Amino acid sequence: MLLLIPGPVTTRPQVRQALAQDIAPWDNESRTFLTRLRGRILRLAGGSDAHTTLPLQGCGHFITEAALRTFLSPGGRILIPATGAYADRMIRLAREAGRIPVPLPMGAADATDPLAVARVLAADPTLSHVGMVYSETGSGVIHDVQAVGAVVRAAGRRMIIDAVSAFGALPLDLSTQPEVDAAVFTANKCLEALPGIAFAVARVDRLEAGAGNAGSWSFDLSNVHEHALRSGPGSFRFTPPAQLLAALDVALDFHDDEGRAARLARYTANMRVLYDGVRSLGLTPMLPPEHQGPVIVNVRAPGDPAWDLQAFVDALKSRGYLISNFYNTSLPTFRVGCIGAIGPDDMAGAVRAMDQALRELGIKQREPVQE
Amino acid sequence: MLLLIPGPVTTRPQVRQALAQDIAPWDNESRTFLTRLRGRILRLAGGSDAHTTLPLQGCGHFITEAALRTFLSPGGRILIPATGAYADRMIRLAREAGRIPVPLPMGAADATDPLAVARVLAADPTLSHVGMVYSETGSGVIHDVQAVGAVVRAAGRRMIIDAVSAFGALPLDLSTQPEVDAAVFTANKCLEALPGIAFAVARVDRLEAGAGNAGSWSFDLSNVHEHALRSGPGSFRFTPPAQLLAALDVALDFHDDEGRAARLARYTANMRVLYDGVRSLGLTPMLPPEHQGPVIVNVRAPGDPAWDLQAFVDALKSRGYLISNFYNTSLPTFRVGCIGAIGPDDMAGAVRAMDQALRELGIKQREPVQE
Numbered sequence: 001m002l003l004l005i006p007g008p009v010t011t012r013p014q015v016r017q018a019l020a021q022d023i024a025p026w027d028n029e030s031r032t033f034l035t036r037l038r039g040r041i042l043r044l045a046g047g048s049d050a051h052t053t054l055p056l057q058g059c060g061h062f063i064t065e066a067a068l069r070t071f072l073s074p075g076g077r078i079l080i081p082a083t084g085a086y087a088d089r090m091i092r093l094a095r096e097a098g099r100i101p102v103p104l105p106m107g108a109a110d111a112t113d114p115l116a117v118a119r120v121l122a123a124d125p126t127l128s129h130v131g132m133v134y135s136e137t138g139s140g141v142i143h144d145v146q147a148v149g150a151v152v153r154a155a156g157r158r159m160i161i162d163a164v165s166a167f168g169a170l171p172l173d174l175s176t177q178p179e180v181d182a183a184v185f186t187a188n189k190c191l192e193a194l195p196g197i198a199f200a201v202a203r204v205d206r207l208e209a210g211a212g213n214a215g216s217w218s219f220d221l222s223n224v225h226e227h228a229l230r231s232g233p234g235s236f237r238f239t240p241p242a243q244l245l246a247a248l249d250v251a252l253d254f255h256d257d258e259g260r261a262a263r264l265a266r267y268t269a270n271m272r273v274l275y276d277g278v279r280s281l282g283l284t285p286m287l288p289p290e291h292q293g294p295v296i297v298n299v300r301a302p303g304d305p306a307w308d309l310q311a312f313v314d315a316l317k318s319r320g321y322l323i324s325n326f327y328n329t330s331l332p333t334f335r336v337g338c339i340g341a342i343g344p345d346d347m348a349g350a351v352r353a354m355d356q357a358l359r360e361l362g363i364k365q366r367e368p369v370q371e
Numbered sequence: 372m373l374l375l376i377p378g379p380v381t382t383r384p385q386v387r388q389a390l391a392q393d394i395a396p397w398d399n400e401s402r403t404f405l406t407r408l409r410g411r412i413l414r415l416a417g418g419s420d421a422h423t424t425l426p427l428q429g430c431g432h433f434i435t436e437a438a439l440r441t442f443l444s445p446g447g448r449i450l451i452p453a454t455g456a457y458a459d460r461m462i463r464l465a466r467e468a469g470r471i472p473v474p475l476p477m478g479a480a481d482a483t484d485p486l487a488v489a490r491v492l493a494a495d496p497t498l499s500h501v502g503m504v505y506s507e508t509g510s511g512v513i514h515d516v517q518a519v520g521a522v523v524r525a526a527g528r529r530m531i532i533d534a535v536s537a538f539g540a541l542p543l544d545l546s547t548q549p550e551v552d553a554a555v556f557t558a559n560k561c562l563e564a565l566p567g568i569a570f571a572v573a574r575v576d577r578l579e580a581g582a583g584n585a586g587s588w589s590f591d592l593s594n595v596h597e598h599a600l601r602s603g604p605g606s607f608r609f610t611p612p613a614q615l616l617a618a619l620d621v622a623l624d625f626h627d628d629e630g631r632a633a634r635l636a637r638y639t640a641n642m643r644v645l646y647d648g649v650r651s652l653g654l655t656p657m658l659p660p661e662h663q664g665p666v667i668v669n670v671r672a673p674g675d676p677a678w679d680l681q682a683f684v685d686a687l688k689s690r691g692y693l694i695s696n697f698y699n700t701s702l703p704t705f706r707v708g709c710i711g712a713i714g715p716d717d718m719a720g721a722v723r724a725m726d727q728a729l730r731e732l733g734i735k736q737r738e739p740v741q742e
Contacts, residue, residue, distance in 0.1 A: 005395050008613065019390035019614055024376050024693045025566075028681075057567060058428035058589075059610045065589045096588040188610065195396075196428060196567045196612025216587060217467040218429075218436045239430045239559065241567025241612060242379065243390055310399075322395045 001317070002346055005324045006137065006296045006337015007165060008188040008195045011251065015193055015341075018250040023242035030242065031234030037245060038233060040252050044260070045183055045201035046173030052207070054182075054200045054224045057241060060164040063184040063198035065093045066219035067160050070202075070210040071129065071181040072099045078129040078160070079104055079120055081112040081148075084138025085328035090131050090162060098215070102127060108330065109287050112143045118151040129158045129181070134166035135295045137335075138328050140286065142170060142293035146177070153179035158206070165189045165295050168255060169264045169339065174201060181206045182221070187244060190263065190295075192341050193251035197244045254341075267294040270338035270347045277351030278336075281358065282366035286333055295339055300368035301332035306361055309334060315357035321350045331368070372688070373717055376695045377508065377667045377708015378536060378560040382622065386564055386712075389621040394613035401613065402605025408616060409604060411623050415631070416554055416572035417544030423578070425553075425571045425595045428612060431535040434555040434569035436464045437590035438531050441573075441581040442500065442552040443470045449500040449531070450475055450491055452483040452519075455509025456699035461502050461533060469586070473498060479701065480658050483514045489522040500529045500552070505537035506666045508706075509699050511657065513541060513664035517548065524550035529577070536560045536666050539626060540635045540710065545572060552577045553592070558615060561634065561666075563712050564622035568615045625712075639665040641709035641718045648722030649707075652729065653737035657704055666710055671739035672703035677732055680705060686728035692721045702739070 003010045024030060038053035047053070056063050068090070072078055075098065080091050082103040094101040104120060106112065112132065121127055130152050134145050145161050152159045159180045163172060167185035174180055182202035188195035200221055207225040214220035218238075227237040255263065271294045275285055278299050286298040301307055312334065313325045324335040338347065358366065374381045395401060409424035418424070427434050439461070443449055448471040451462050458474070465472040475491055477483065483503065492498055501523050505516050516532050523530045530551045534543060538556035545551055553573035559566035571592055578596040585591035589609075598608040626634065642665045646656055649670050657669040672678055683705065684696045695706040709718065729737065 001393070003393055003395050005397075008394065008396065008610065011393055013391075016391040016393065016614075020387040022372070022374055022382055022387065023379065024374050025379065026376075026696060027688075027693060028685075028696070057430045057433065061609045062428065062433075062589050065587065093588050096586065096591070098586060186610070194612070194614055195610045196615060215467065215469060216436065216590070217464050218433050218590070219587070220467070238432045239379065239557070239566045241565070241615065243387075243565055243614075244567060244612065314399075317398075322398060325397060325399065 001320055001322055002342055003322050003340060004337045004350060005322060006335065006339050009192055009337065009340025010342050011192055011194065012254060012341045015247050015251045018247040019194065019243040021243065021246065023246060025236055025240050025242045031232060033234065034236060034245065035234035037249055041199055042201060044168065046175045047201050048175040050203055050205065051174055051201055052204050052225055054202055054221050055236065055240065056198045056224065057238065058198055059195065060186045060198060061089065061093060062219070063200055064090055064162055065097055066221050067182045067184050067200055068094045068099055069097050069214040069216055069219050070221040071158065071160060071206060073213055074098050074215060075100060076129065077102055077127045078131045079117065079127045080131045081117065081143070082106055083112060083133050083136040083141065083143055084108060086133045086136055086138055086162060090133065108139050109141065109291050111141055111291065112148055114144070114147045114151045117148050118155065121155040121157055127157060129160060131160045133162045134170060135293060137165050137296045140293050140296045140298050141291050149177045149179050167191065168260065169267055169294070187248045190339050191248065191251055191255060193248040194244050196241045197248065264294065266343060267338050269344045270342060271297060273344045273347040274336055274338060274351060277348065278354065281351065281355050284368050286329060295337070297336050297338065298327065298329050298333040299336065301334065302363050302366045303369040304363045304365035306363055308361065311361055312357055315360050316353050319353035319356065321353050372691055372693055373713055374693050374711060375708045375721060376693060377706065377710055379566045380559060380563055380708065380711025381713050382563055382565065383625060383712045386618050386622045389618040390565065390614040392614065392617065394617060396607055396611050396613045402603060404605070405607060405616065406605035408620055412570055413572060415539065417546045418572050419546040421574055421576065422545055422572055423575050423596055425573055425592050426607065426611065427569045427595065428609065429569055430566065431557045431569060432460065432464060433590070434571055435461055435533055436468055437592050438553045438555050438571055439465045439470055440468050440585040440587055440590050441592040442529065442531060442577060444584055445469050445586060446471065447500065448473055448498045449502045450488065450498045451502045452488065452514070453477055454483060454504050454507040454512065454514055455479060457504045457507055457509055457533060461504065479510050480512065480662050482512055482662065483519055485515070485518045485522045488519050489526065492526040492528055498528060500531060502531045504533045505541060506664060508536050508667045511664050511667045511669050512662050520548045520550050538562065539631065540638055558619045561710050562619065562622055562626060564619040565615050567612045568619065635665060637714060638709050640715045641713060642668060644715045644718040645707055645709055645722060648719065649725065652722065652726050655739050657700060666708065668707050668709065669698065669700050669704040670707065672705065673734050673737045674740040675734040675736035677734055679732065682732055683728055686731050687724050690724035690727065692724050
């Protein structure tokens with residue numbers, strides 16, 4: 001069964017097998033292991049001596065909330081380009097944590113316009129931060145964090161990057177983006193490992209400046225940093241999901257072997273086979289080709305009255321391809337991921353299975369309902 | 372290698388092996404699975420129709436903070452018997468979350484006195500809650516949550532139980548303790564599964580009353596409950612550590628086969644072999660026998676100038692027994708866990724290994740330094 005949901009992703013058997021062991025988290029071997037793992041992740045992010053890797057138990061929501069709490073003061077204001085479902089997530093996390101998110105409205109298929117960000121920052125000096133989703137799986141659009149970062153830098157403001165479904169495939173070089181307080185991500189997307197562990201790569205000076213901001217011991221990244229200084233870089237703060245870290249380390253070996261750029265090229269090839277494939281079936285991707293990123297393709301639901309997302313998911317599943325049984329676009333769609341330990345042949349197989357599934361369900365009208 | 376750290380614990384091979392699979396969290400099979408898992412845990416807690424099981428990504432700190440945020444209003448006051456390191460943890464979590472923890476001072480070797488709790492509650496009507504550690508691994512003492520619960524109930528106050536290192540072994544019947552808002556725990560202690568997933572079993576009426584309290588979307592247990600109502604009991608809120616849930620389910624099969632009372636009896640037998648064993652070696656347990664619980668034995672550090680905790684840990688590790696390389700008692704100790712997929716014979720082997728390790732290190736003076 002291939003997972004195209006898109007994330008948790010399909011992993012390699014060696015990665016999964018590394019889970020199946022008992023591990024003592026603060027043992028000296030574990031300390032050496034974690035110290036090395038933090039360094040590997042720092043290098044993947046283009047981190048310098050000015051940065052550190054902060055591991056956090058849990059999911060993407062948790063590490064995003066932790067970054068918002070640590071780097072924004074209570075009541076602090078953050079501009080968030082409204083790129084889709086994951087920008088909405090950041091907005092809600094900030095609001096419930098007592099920060100003030102200011103959405104920047106934009107079209108669902110559009111890339112974030114750096115000039116629009118610059119204009120809002122110039123007009124509102126109270127905005128200390130810009131929060132930005134790098135790969136918006138709510139649409140499939142990749143947003144240019146380098147270009148937006150440049151205007152944030154020029155305006156003397158700070159930036160938090162939600163790189164959850166980008167990290168490990170899309171380029172990130174924090175050494176060239178001093179305006180970034182932190183990039184946050186999880187193990188179970190483009191790193192091709194398992195869910196339950198998250199990371200921030202963050203600036204040490206900003207972690208020190210953020211001490212006392214969080215209003216939560218659990219989500220205080222400054223304290224995670226302080227703990228590592230006090231107890232050593234291999235000492236996880238609180239009980240870690242040690243098996244997930246072991247699997248991630250194996251997954252990073254595969255990442256080293258492949259290289260980031262080659263991984264991005266593989267995902268892009270996956271996306272192209274899928275995107276062209278669904279069009280050849282008479283289906284309609286949500287995005288025009290020039291805005292379609294390599295991580296997820298959202299496909300408009302067929303207009304046929306026989307369309308039933310769960311029945312379609314079940315028919316694909318019986319053929320070995322698992323896609324999401326929900327969508328998070330405003331129009332009805334189905335979501336297909338292009339990431340994980342899969343290649344273009346797998347995507348070609350998925351397209352053939354979609355054709356068979358549509359026939360099985362009696363879907364004749366494959367174009368979406370006209371708005 | 373046996374893990375006696377104590378938790379993460381030694382698991383059975385079948386439990387670990389259940390980790391090694393790719394899982395799609397919101398697939399219909401996963402929904403059926405999670406619905407059933409929540410029910411299993413609810414029954415283990417003695418939950419009734421008035422209760423629900425709330426899973427949360429992460430560790431014991433996270434679920435404890437989530438319960439404090441959800442059931443206490445911002446600025447709310449909670450009495451916390453100062454039983455040791457894990458009570459201190461609850462105190463810090465509450466304080467940093469903007470609640471007011473009020474410690475109840477007590478001796479490190481003492482059980483919580485219900486009458487002392489009753490007196491403080493009677494004198495201070497602003498204390499809405501009592502927060503209590505059931506099994507204090509900072510000392511090894513088990514605290515009587517039923518007796519303390521009775522005085523909390525009589526005083527018309529509410530209670531939060533940190534059952535992290537108790538749940539699955541020590542008795543808990545929430546149907547008889549309506550004063551308890553929630554009991555919180557993790558998978559990697561007496562349930563003999565892996566770290567990275569936590570749970571609360573909580574009262575539905577109190578979850579509904581607590582909506583809006585949390586000041587954190589991630590840690591809002593009312594929202595976890597609301598999500599389950601809206602999206603179905605098998606829909607995990609945010610990406611779950613799906614592999615850890617699969618392993619927990621296998622661990623619960625073993626728990627069913629053994630039974631809670633038999634598991635407690637096994638741990639108690641483990642503790643007895645260890646406790647009597649270290650005394651026969653000339654070592655001194657921190658607690659007198661009548662206060663020694665079945666989960667962890669803290670042993671006073673030998674007074675010999677050659678004593679070195681890490682060297683002792685290494686010498687034991689070379690013999691297949693892994694204990695903690697830190698302690699969280701005020702006096703120097705070493706910690707040995709009695710929980711996990713281990714039996715009295717394993718503990719007897721650990722005691723023999725300790726004797727060999729002490730000889731290897733040249734420890735002649737095994738009694739602790741006099742205070």
